[in-house]
Amino acid sequence: MNNKYHMFIVILLLAVAPVIVRAGSNALFQLEIQNSATPTLSTPSSQGGGSSIGNQVNNLPLGSYSFSGVSFSGAKIEIMKDGEAYTQVVADAGGNFSGLISGLNQGTYTFGFIVYDKNNHHSDLVTQGISITGSGLVTGSIVELPPTVTIIEDEGKKLNLTGYGKKDSNIDIVISSNSKEISKISAQSLNDGYYIVDIGKLEFEEDYYDVFVYESRAGAVAKTKISFSVSNKRVILKEGECLVRADLNCDGRVNLIDFSIASYWYNRTLTNDFLDIEKGRLNGDGQVNLIDFSIMAYFWTG
Numbered sequence: 001m002n003n004k005y006h007m008f009i010v011i012l013l014l015a016v017a018p019v020i021v022r023a024g025s026n027a028l029f030q031l032e033i034q035n036s037a038t039p040t041l042s043t044p045s046s047q048g049g050g051s052s053i054g055n056q057v058n059n060l061p062l063g064s065y066s067f068s069g070v071s072f073s074g075a076k077i078e079i080m081k082d083g084e085a086y087t088q089v090v091a092d093a094g095g096n097f098s099g100l101i102s103g104l105n106q107g108t109y110t111f112g113f114i115v116y117d118k119n120n121h122h123s124d125l126v127t128q129g130i131s132i133t134g135s136g137l138v139t140g141s142i143v144e145l146p147p148t149v150t151i152i153e154d155e156g157k158k159l160n161l162t163g164y165g166k167k168d169s170n171i172d173i174v175i176s177s178n179s180k181e182i183s184k185i186s187a188q189s190l191n192d193g194y195y196i197v198d199i200g201k202l203e204f205e206e207d208y209y210d211v212f213v214y215e216s217r218a219g220a221v222a223k224t225k226i227s228f229s230v231s232n233k234r235v236i237l238k239e240g241e242c243l244v245r246a247d248l249n250c251d252g253r254v255n256l257i258d259f260s261i262a263s264y265w266y267n268r269t270l271t272n273d274f275l276d277i278e279k280g281r282l283n284g285d286g287q288v289n290l291i292d293f294s295i296m297a298y299f300w301t302g
Contacts, residue, residue, distance in 0.1 A: 061135030062105065067128070068098035069143025071115045072164045072193030077145070080112035080125075083248055083261035084273050091115075095166055095193070104132045110260050112249065113143050117164040121148040124224045125249050127257055146222035147171065147195070149213045159200035163224075164193040165215045171195050172214040177207050189215075204230045225253075245281055246292075246299040253301045262288050262296060 075091040147165030171187040265288040282292040
Protein backbone atom coordinates (compact mmCIF):
# COMPACT_ATOMS: atom_id res chain seq x y z
CA MET A 1 0.00 0.00 0.00
CA ASN A 2 1.51 3.32 -1.03
CA ASN A 3 1.84 6.46 1.08
CA LYS A 4 -1.25 8.06 -0.45
CA TYR A 5 -3.55 5.36 0.89
CA HIS A 6 -1.77 5.25 4.25
CA MET A 7 -2.54 8.94 4.52
CA PHE A 8 -6.23 8.42 3.66
CA ILE A 9 -6.62 5.85 6.44
CA VAL A 10 -4.97 8.13 9.00
CA ILE A 11 -7.31 11.00 8.04
CA LEU A 12 -10.36 8.79 8.55
CA LEU A 13 -9.14 7.71 11.99
CA LEU A 14 -8.71 11.34 13.01
CA ALA A 15 -12.27 12.32 12.03
CA VAL A 16 -14.24 14.04 14.78
CA ALA A 17 -17.85 15.17 15.11
CA PRO A 18 -18.82 18.74 16.06
CA VAL A 19 -20.53 19.58 19.38
CA ILE A 20 -23.71 21.69 19.47
CA VAL A 21 -24.48 23.71 22.64
CA ARG A 22 -28.11 24.07 23.78
CA ALA A 23 -29.73 27.35 24.82
CA GLY A 24 -32.99 27.70 26.75
CA SER A 25 -36.50 29.23 26.36
CA ASN A 26 -39.52 28.56 24.19
CA ALA A 27 -40.72 30.81 21.39
CA LEU A 28 -43.39 31.66 18.87
CA PHE A 29 -41.68 31.74 15.53
CA GLN A 30 -41.01 33.82 12.47
CA LEU A 31 -39.17 32.25 9.57
CA GLU A 32 -36.01 33.86 8.26
CA ILE A 33 -34.49 32.36 5.13
CA GLN A 34 -30.93 33.47 4.54
CA ASN A 35 -30.65 32.85 0.82
CA SER A 36 -27.82 35.05 -0.38
CA ALA A 37 -26.49 31.95 -2.09
CA THR A 38 -29.71 30.22 -3.10
CA PRO A 39 -28.73 27.15 -5.12
CA THR A 40 -29.15 27.18 -8.88
CA LEU A 41 -28.36 24.61 -11.50
CA SER A 42 -24.73 25.03 -12.40
CA THR A 43 -23.41 25.55 -15.89
CA PRO A 44 -22.07 22.17 -17.02
CA SER A 45 -18.34 21.84 -17.45
CA SER A 46 -17.06 21.82 -21.00
CA GLN A 47 -14.59 19.09 -20.16
CA GLY A 48 -15.06 15.51 -21.29
CA GLY A 49 -18.20 13.95 -22.70
CA GLY A 50 -19.11 13.20 -26.29
CA SER A 51 -16.88 11.17 -28.53
CA SER A 52 -14.22 13.78 -29.17
CA ILE A 53 -10.82 12.28 -29.92
CA GLY A 54 -9.36 15.16 -27.94
CA ASN A 55 -10.31 13.35 -24.72
CA GLN A 56 -8.13 10.41 -25.56
CA VAL A 57 -4.95 9.80 -23.55
CA ASN A 58 -2.10 7.65 -24.91
CA ASN A 59 -4.46 6.36 -27.63
CA LEU A 60 -6.29 4.15 -25.12
CA PRO A 61 -9.89 3.25 -26.04
CA LEU A 62 -12.63 5.47 -24.59
CA GLY A 63 -15.47 4.07 -22.49
CA SER A 64 -19.07 5.07 -21.79
CA TYR A 65 -21.33 5.28 -18.72
CA SER A 66 -25.07 4.75 -18.88
CA PHE A 67 -27.22 6.03 -15.99
CA SER A 68 -30.92 5.94 -15.18
CA GLY A 69 -33.07 6.77 -12.20
CA VAL A 70 -36.39 7.91 -10.83
CA SER A 71 -37.58 11.13 -9.21
CA PHE A 72 -40.76 13.19 -9.75
CA SER A 73 -42.37 14.50 -12.94
CA GLY A 74 -40.43 17.36 -14.48
CA ALA A 75 -37.56 17.13 -12.00
CA LYS A 76 -34.34 18.81 -13.07
CA ILE A 77 -31.36 16.60 -12.33
CA GLU A 78 -27.86 18.03 -12.20
CA ILE A 79 -25.12 15.51 -12.82
CA MET A 80 -21.65 16.03 -11.41
CA LYS A 81 -18.44 14.34 -12.46
CA ASP A 82 -15.71 14.14 -9.80
CA GLY A 83 -17.21 17.05 -7.88
CA GLU A 84 -17.86 19.40 -10.82
CA ALA A 85 -21.07 20.22 -12.70
CA TYR A 86 -21.12 18.15 -15.88
CA THR A 87 -24.57 17.98 -17.49
CA GLN A 88 -28.30 18.16 -16.79
CA VAL A 89 -31.35 16.04 -17.62
CA VAL A 90 -35.09 16.42 -17.00
CA ALA A 91 -37.32 13.61 -15.74
CA ASP A 92 -40.28 12.59 -17.88
CA ALA A 93 -43.95 12.63 -16.81
CA GLY A 94 -43.41 9.42 -14.85
CA GLY A 95 -40.36 10.79 -13.04
CA ASN A 96 -37.91 8.62 -14.97
CA PHE A 97 -34.62 9.90 -16.39
CA SER A 98 -31.63 8.40 -18.18
CA GLY A 99 -28.58 9.34 -20.19
CA LEU A 100 -25.30 8.24 -21.70
CA ILE A 101 -21.90 9.82 -21.06
CA SER A 102 -19.30 8.75 -23.59
CA GLY A 103 -15.70 9.62 -24.34
CA LEU A 104 -14.42 8.63 -20.88
CA ASN A 105 -10.73 7.89 -20.44
CA GLN A 106 -9.75 4.76 -18.57
CA GLY A 107 -9.81 5.29 -14.80
CA THR A 108 -12.22 5.69 -11.89
CA TYR A 109 -14.98 8.31 -11.71
CA THR A 110 -17.51 9.50 -9.14
CA PHE A 111 -20.78 10.72 -10.63
CA GLY A 112 -23.19 12.68 -8.45
CA PHE A 113 -26.91 13.39 -8.89
CA ILE A 114 -28.92 16.25 -7.32
CA VAL A 115 -32.59 16.91 -8.06
CA TYR A 116 -34.16 20.40 -8.16
CA ASP A 117 -37.90 21.14 -8.00
CA LYS A 118 -39.75 24.04 -9.67
CA ASN A 119 -39.07 26.25 -6.64
CA ASN A 120 -35.31 25.58 -6.96
CA HIS A 121 -35.15 23.60 -3.73
CA HIS A 122 -32.90 20.58 -3.97
CA SER A 123 -32.22 17.13 -2.59
CA ASP A 124 -29.08 15.69 -1.06
CA LEU A 125 -26.41 14.38 -3.39
CA VAL A 126 -26.47 10.74 -4.47
CA THR A 127 -23.25 9.30 -5.91
CA GLN A 128 -22.15 6.37 -8.04
CA GLY A 129 -18.57 5.27 -8.46
CA ILE A 130 -17.53 3.55 -11.70
CA SER A 131 -14.37 2.24 -13.28
CA ILE A 132 -13.63 2.53 -17.01
CA THR A 133 -11.20 -0.18 -18.16
CA GLY A 134 -11.70 -0.14 -21.91
CA SER A 135 -14.04 0.81 -24.72
CA GLY A 136 -17.08 -0.96 -23.30
CA LEU A 137 -20.27 0.41 -21.72
CA VAL A 138 -20.60 0.60 -17.93
CA THR A 139 -24.23 0.58 -16.80
CA GLY A 140 -24.84 2.07 -13.37
CA SER A 141 -27.46 0.89 -10.90
CA ILE A 142 -30.83 2.68 -10.72
CA VAL A 143 -30.42 6.10 -9.05
CA GLU A 144 -33.14 6.55 -6.40
CA LEU A 145 -33.11 10.31 -5.83
CA PRO A 146 -34.32 11.60 -2.45
CA PRO A 147 -37.00 14.29 -2.09
CA THR A 148 -36.40 18.02 -2.11
CA VAL A 149 -37.22 19.88 1.11
CA THR A 150 -37.50 23.36 2.59
CA ILE A 151 -39.34 25.20 5.37
CA ILE A 152 -41.98 27.81 4.54
CA GLU A 153 -44.01 30.17 6.70
CA ASP A 154 -47.78 30.55 6.35
CA GLU A 155 -48.66 34.16 7.27
CA GLY A 156 -46.67 33.94 10.47
CA LYS A 157 -48.99 31.27 11.86
CA LYS A 158 -47.55 28.00 10.65
CA LEU A 159 -44.22 26.45 9.82
CA ASN A 160 -44.55 23.95 7.00
CA LEU A 161 -41.99 21.45 5.84
CA THR A 162 -42.52 20.93 2.13
CA GLY A 163 -40.97 19.63 -1.06
CA TYR A 164 -41.28 17.14 -3.90
CA GLY A 165 -40.61 13.42 -4.00
CA LYS A 166 -41.65 10.44 -6.06
CA LYS A 167 -45.40 10.32 -6.60
CA ASP A 168 -47.54 8.46 -4.06
CA SER A 169 -44.58 7.82 -1.76
CA ASN A 170 -44.48 7.46 2.00
CA ILE A 171 -42.64 10.40 3.57
CA ASP A 172 -41.19 10.02 7.08
CA ILE A 173 -39.77 13.13 8.74
CA VAL A 174 -37.45 12.90 11.73
CA ILE A 175 -36.48 16.09 13.61
CA SER A 176 -33.52 15.85 15.97
CA SER A 177 -31.33 18.07 18.11
CA ASN A 178 -27.95 17.14 19.54
CA SER A 179 -28.35 13.74 17.81
CA LYS A 180 -31.50 13.09 19.86
CA GLU A 181 -34.79 12.49 18.07
CA ILE A 182 -37.49 14.91 19.26
CA SER A 183 -40.27 14.28 16.74
CA LYS A 184 -41.28 11.92 13.94
CA ILE A 185 -44.04 12.73 11.43
CA SER A 186 -45.43 10.75 8.50
CA ALA A 187 -46.98 12.06 5.29
CA GLN A 188 -47.87 10.96 1.76
CA SER A 189 -46.75 12.64 -1.45
CA LEU A 190 -49.39 13.51 -4.03
CA ASN A 191 -49.57 12.32 -7.62
CA ASP A 192 -47.22 15.13 -8.71
CA GLY A 193 -44.85 14.31 -5.85
CA TYR A 194 -45.72 17.34 -3.70
CA TYR A 195 -45.91 16.95 0.09
CA ILE A 196 -46.44 19.40 2.97
CA VAL A 197 -46.30 18.90 6.75
CA ASP A 198 -47.15 21.40 9.50
CA ILE A 199 -44.35 21.46 12.10
CA GLY A 200 -45.40 24.75 13.74
CA LYS A 201 -47.18 23.00 16.59
CA LEU A 202 -43.91 21.58 17.87
CA GLU A 203 -42.27 23.45 20.72
CA PHE A 204 -38.76 24.33 19.60
CA GLU A 205 -36.32 25.70 22.14
CA GLU A 206 -33.48 27.92 21.04
CA ASP A 207 -31.08 25.45 19.46
CA TYR A 208 -29.85 23.89 16.22
CA TYR A 209 -32.05 21.25 14.57
CA ASP A 210 -31.58 18.63 11.85
CA VAL A 211 -34.50 17.47 9.71
CA PHE A 212 -34.20 14.11 7.94
CA VAL A 213 -36.77 13.40 5.23
CA TYR A 214 -37.03 9.73 4.32
CA GLU A 215 -38.95 8.56 1.27
CA SER A 216 -39.88 4.94 0.72
CA ARG A 217 -41.39 3.53 -2.45
CA ALA A 218 -41.33 0.03 -3.87
CA GLY A 219 -38.85 -1.08 -1.23
CA ALA A 220 -36.33 1.71 -1.90
CA VAL A 221 -35.52 4.35 0.72
CA ALA A 222 -33.93 7.74 -0.04
CA LYS A 223 -33.04 10.55 2.37
CA THR A 224 -32.49 14.32 2.37
CA LYS A 225 -31.32 16.44 5.30
CA ILE A 226 -31.73 20.15 6.06
CA SER A 227 -30.85 22.11 9.18
CA PHE A 228 -32.27 25.16 10.90
CA SER A 229 -31.78 27.07 14.12
CA VAL A 230 -34.12 28.81 16.54
CA SER A 231 -32.82 32.07 17.97
CA ASN A 232 -34.56 35.11 19.43
CA LYS A 233 -38.01 33.86 18.33
CA ARG A 234 -36.90 33.34 14.74
CA VAL A 235 -36.44 30.13 12.76
CA ILE A 236 -33.38 30.56 10.57
CA LEU A 237 -32.98 28.33 7.54
CA LYS A 238 -29.87 28.86 5.47
CA GLU A 239 -30.35 27.69 1.90
CA GLY A 240 -27.70 26.98 -0.68
CA GLU A 241 -24.71 27.85 1.50
CA CYS A 242 -21.84 25.60 2.47
CA LEU A 243 -22.07 26.23 6.20
CA VAL A 244 -19.28 23.82 7.10
CA ARG A 245 -15.70 24.24 5.95
CA ALA A 246 -14.41 21.27 3.91
CA ASP A 247 -17.99 20.48 2.78
CA LEU A 248 -17.07 20.11 -0.89
CA ASN A 249 -20.52 19.12 -2.18
CA CYS A 250 -22.54 21.53 0.03
CA ASP A 251 -24.75 18.91 1.71
CA GLY A 252 -24.10 20.18 5.24
CA ARG A 253 -21.75 17.34 6.14
CA VAL A 254 -18.08 16.45 5.78
CA ASN A 255 -17.92 12.75 5.06
CA LEU A 256 -16.73 10.08 2.62
CA ILE A 257 -18.33 11.87 -0.34
CA ASP A 258 -16.16 14.94 0.30
CA PHE A 259 -13.19 12.67 0.96
CA SER A 260 -13.74 10.93 -2.39
CA ILE A 261 -13.92 14.27 -4.22
CA ALA A 262 -10.73 15.54 -2.57
CA SER A 263 -8.87 12.26 -3.16
CA TYR A 264 -9.60 12.50 -6.89
CA TRP A 265 -7.85 15.92 -7.01
CA TYR A 266 -4.97 14.89 -4.74
CA ASN A 267 -1.70 16.05 -6.38
CA ARG A 268 -3.52 16.84 -9.65
CA THR A 269 -3.79 20.13 -11.51
CA LEU A 270 -7.10 21.73 -10.50
CA THR A 271 -9.64 23.07 -12.98
CA ASN A 272 -10.89 26.63 -12.59
CA ASP A 273 -14.17 25.44 -11.06
CA PHE A 274 -12.46 23.32 -8.43
CA LEU A 275 -9.87 26.02 -7.74
CA ASP A 276 -12.74 28.18 -6.46
CA ILE A 277 -13.94 25.33 -4.24
CA GLU A 278 -10.42 24.68 -2.90
CA LYS A 279 -9.89 28.37 -2.13
CA GLY A 280 -13.23 28.74 -0.40
CA ARG A 281 -13.45 25.53 1.62
CA LEU A 282 -9.94 24.12 2.02
CA ASN A 283 -6.61 25.90 2.65
CA GLY A 284 -6.64 27.99 -0.54
CA ASP A 285 -3.15 27.22 -1.88
CA GLY A 286 -4.44 26.07 -5.26
CA GLN A 287 -3.77 22.36 -4.77
CA VAL A 288 -5.11 19.39 -2.82
CA ASN A 289 -2.52 18.02 -0.42
CA LEU A 290 -2.03 16.79 3.15
CA ILE A 291 -2.99 20.18 4.61
CA ASP A 292 -6.43 19.94 2.98
CA PHE A 293 -7.00 16.44 4.34
CA SER A 294 -6.05 17.65 7.84
CA ILE A 295 -8.68 20.39 7.53
CA MET A 296 -11.21 17.81 6.37
CA ALA A 297 -10.42 15.55 9.33
CA TYR A 298 -10.94 18.43 11.79
CA PHE A 299 -14.37 19.31 10.38
CA TRP A 300 -15.44 15.68 9.83
CA THR A 301 -19.10 14.97 10.68
CA GLY A 302 -19.49 11.50 9.19
